[in-house]
Amino acid sequence: MNENPTPAPLTARVRTLLFHRRVLFGIPFAWLLLFFLLPFALILKISLTSAVMAIPPYEPVFRLAENTLSVVVNFGNYLFLLSDSLYVAAYWGSVKTALISTIACLLIGYPMAYAMARAPKHWQLVLLLLVMLPSWTSFLIRVYAWMGILGNQGLLNSFLLWLGLIDEPLKMLNTNFAVILGITYAYLPFMVLPIFTNLVKLDLRLLEAASDLGCRSITTFWAITLPLSKAGILAGCMLVFIPAVGEFVIPELLGGPDTLMIGKVLWEEFFNNRDWPVASALAIVMLALLLVPIVLFHRFQSREMSKNG
Amino acid sequence: MVNARGISFSKVMLVLGLLFLYLPMFVLIVYSFNASRLVSVWAGFSTHWYSALFQDQQILSAVWMSLKIAFYSASMAMCLGTLCAFVITRFKRMRGRTLLSGMITAPLVMPEVITGLSLLLLFVQLAELTGWPADRGMVTIWIAHTTFCSAYVAVVVSARLQEVDRSIEEAAMDLGCTPLKTFFVVTLPVIAPALVSGWLLAFTLSLDDLVIASFVSGPGSTTLPMVVFSSVRMGVSPKINALATLIILTVSLVAFIAWYVMRRNEKRRRSGRLS
Numbered sequence: 001m002n003e004n005p006t007p008a009p010l011t012a013r014v015r016t017l018l019f020h021r022r023v024l025f026g027i028p029f030a031w032l033l034l035f036f037l038l039p040f041a042l043i044l045k046i047s048l049t050s051a052v053m054a055i056p057p058y059e060p061v062f063r064l065a066e067n068t069l070s071v072v073v074n075f076g077n078y079l080f081l082l083s084d085s086l087y088v089a090a091y092w093g094s095v096k097t098a099l100i101s102t103i104a105c106l107l108i109g110y111p112m113a114y115a116m117a118r119a120p121k122h123w124q125l126v127l128l129l130l131v132m133l134p135s136w137t138s139f140l141i142r143v144y145a146w147m148g149i150l151g152n153q154g155l156l157n158s159f160l161l162w163l164g165l166i167d168e169p170l171k172m173l174n175t176n177f178a179v180i181l182g183i184t185y186a187y188l189p190f191m192v193l194p195i196f197t198n199l200v201k202l203d204l205r206l207l208e209a210a211s212d213l214g215c216r217s218i219t220t221f222w223a224i225t226l227p228l229s230k231a232g233i234l235a236g237c238m239l240v241f242i243p244a245v246g247e248f249v250i251p252e253l254l255g256g257p258d259t260l261m262i263g264k265v266l267w268e269e270f271f272n273n274r275d276w277p278v279a280s281a282l283a284i285v286m287l288a289l290l291l292v293p294i295v296l297f298h299r300f301q302s303r304e305m306s307k308n309g
Numbered sequence: 310m311v312n313a314r315g316i317s318f319s320k321v322m323l324v325l326g327l328l329f330l331y332l333p334m335f336v337l338i339v340y341s342f343n344a345s346r347l348v349s350v351w352a353g354f355s356t357h358w359y360s361a362l363f364q365d366q367q368i369l370s371a372v373w374m375s376l377k378i379a380f381y382s383a384s385m386a387m388c389l390g391t392l393c394a395f396v397i398t399r400f401k402r403m404r405g406r407t408l409l410s411g412m413i414t415a416p417l418v419m420p421e422v423i424t425g426l427s428l429l430l431l432f433v434q435l436a437e438l439t440g441w442p443a444d445r446g447m448v449t450i451w452i453a454h455t456t457f458c459s460a461y462v463a464v465v466v467s468a469r470l471q472e473v474d475r476s477i478e479e480a481a482m483d484l485g486c487t488p489l490k491t492f493f494v495v496t497l498p499v500i501a502p503a504l505v506s507g508w509l510l511a512f513t514l515s516l517d518d519l520v521i522a523s524f525v526s527g528p529g530s531t532t533l534p535m536v537v538f539s540s541v542r543m544g545v546s547p548k549i550n551a552l553a554t555l556i557i558l559t560v561s562l563v564a565f566i567a568w569y570v571m572r573r574n575e576k577r578r579r580s581g582r583l584s
Contacts, residue, residue, distance in 0.1 A: 032412040046430055109326070112327075127323070137557050141557075149336060243420055
């Protein structure tokens with residue numbers, strides 16, 4: 001097929017081809033190394049310094065004085081996080097809130113994705129667009145919408161008062177309930193999408209076979225559909241849980257003074273207290289907590305990205 | 310769940326779920342035309358808040374700033390994300406591939422506060438060591454947005470790249486096309502729809518980002534979400550309702566056009582196959 005009378009130019013061509021490949025690979029690699037991975041190393045470094053009133057507000061780790069390089073490492077920030085019950089409570093609050101919201105998203109999102117996957121083909125695209133559309137509008141504005149609904153003089157309270165179900169407005173805004181509702185609402189599309197893409201690929205002949213063999217539909221669901229959609233469920237849960245743990249906007253707008261979430265605490269340490277080292281230590285501990293979910297998600301996603309290719 | 314035509318639990322949940330997703334947005338739209346400031350009182354139809362919105366110089370300049378950043382970020386993220394998707398799906402044995410795919414998927418789930426803080430620390434250190442960036446603003450937000458938007462583009466594009474018929478690419482190269490030309494003549498037209506949807510996704514993500522931009526911005530570079538956030542922190546504001554309505558309508562319009570184009574292409578493909 002390939003007639004190459006002179007082999008020498010071919011190796012040269014292969015060599016340039018390999019070189020070009022390496023350049024193509026190198027561009028995104030270098031970008032992400034510089035703007036994604038290196039910053040994490042810096043968080044780790046800053047978390048080991050102590051705060052000072054200066055610009056930037058932390059002490060250097062490496063100091064060069066009189067020709068001796070000294071490395072000053074300060075574990076104080078981590079000890080401080082452990083000793084102050086506020087931070088422990090904030091981590092626990094974040095994980096709890098994110099967990100409840102993830103379960104709520106799954107309970108609402110799975111049946112939605114199931115119905116979408118069973119819908120006629122020409123409906124699927126419309127339904128998918130309908131589910132995803134809210135997430136393409138503004139996140140901030142969708143959270144804000146609930147402020148008008150849940151407030152003491154908000155729509156829901158006015159409605160319940162009008163119905164006569166309650167005599168005085170219920171306190172719903174600025175509670176943990178509002179935060180969970182807000183996270184569930186904002187992240188629901190991210191639960192539906194991976195479950196839907198998973199269910200839609202499900203081999204329907206398996207279900208037919210099961211029903212031919214006398215399986216009841218509910219048994220078929222538990223024995224076949226649910227186990228086969230495990231990957232989609234896992235991806236959906238990670239897509240909701242991980243960002244929800246670090247959520248700032250929702251607890252800030254819908255939460256109250258007793259809402260302790262780590263994203264909010266980190267924000268306050270950084271912007272209000274200007275304590276960069278403690279904020280960095282908070283971020284490192286949060287990352288450590290999220291490491292297992294992130295690795296799980298990565299394994300799913302990289303399998304998706306390099307399938308049959 | 311066995312009866313495909315009748316009413317089933319999952320269908321009811323789908324309708325309820327869609328209502329749950331759309332009712333709050335619908336409320337915002339209705340109340341943007343309310344003459345009263347209060348949510349609980351309906352004081353008649355008015356477009357007063359829209360004219361107030363268009364007279365708010367702070368909001369207008371923030372909109373312009375956000376649009377500019379979103380345009381540049383989406384364009385750069387489209388290039389970088391596509392390149393990433395391409396090398397990950399095609400260069401199976403390249404050294405560092407695992408690390409690259411890890412770095413491109415992690416931003417999808419990384420809490421925004423961590424990404425924002427880490428990038429700010431990077432910019433501060435870079436400024437200390439090299440003098441660049443001298444001050445934070447549009448460029449630093451652009452870099453931050455490009456980085457996390459690339460991840461989304463890479464996911465969208467790699468899904469499409471897997472569907473590309475490799476034999477056509479191989480045929481083009483057998484016929485003497487260089488790999489670069491093959492990419493532009495054969496591969497690119499096939500993955501173009503994914504590039505468009507990736508760009509649009511990156512554009513909306515950048516336009517919407519509050520947390521990361523707050524960390525890496527400087528004085529004088531206030532984006533729209535920052536203005537909206539500082540305003541809604543104080544409580545419900547009818548001007549923001551009007552802004553929300555405009556955003557929702559714009560996104561719906563773009564989604565409708567996208568749906569229409571996709572449906573037309575689908576029909577054309579089907580009729581082409583039949584004839």
